Amino acid sequence: MQPKPDPLSTTFAALADPTRRAILARLATGEATVMELAAPFDLSLPAISKHLKVLQRAGLIEQGRRAQWRPCRLKPERLRDVAEWLGQYRRHWEESFERLDRYLRELQSKESADDIAADRSDRAGRSRSDGDAAAR
Secondary structure, three states, X not given: OOOOOOHHHHHHHHHOOHXXXXXXHHHOOOOEOHHHHHOOOOOOHHHHHHHHXXXXXXXXXXXXXXXXXXXXXXXXXXXXXXXXXXXXXXXXXXXXXXXXXXXXHHHHHHHHHHHHHHHHHHHHHHHHHHHHHHHO
């Protein structure tokens, strides 16, 4: 028997599919029926239902009951868990971006200094050429 994956792994597995991410994006605007969720996709209703089951097992959505309708709605708690997990690494990538930013500024400064030096050299060379031409 295989061990049950942890909730975060199940959530990431559910988020790995672009159709499921699109369904979540739609549900972020409010609840919707299965038919409404299926409308933008060129998929069968059973295929959409499978996607919804994956999202439900991951705890990302829930399906209610209202008369004969079974509207789906987003459950943001799992997304919050993902955001908190990613937040642990935010400091590391922000530090990397800051180092990259400093390095790029240094390159730009060096490039600007090189351009200024080349400009001065060109002007000095032209001045000498102008002076040589005037002397002839």
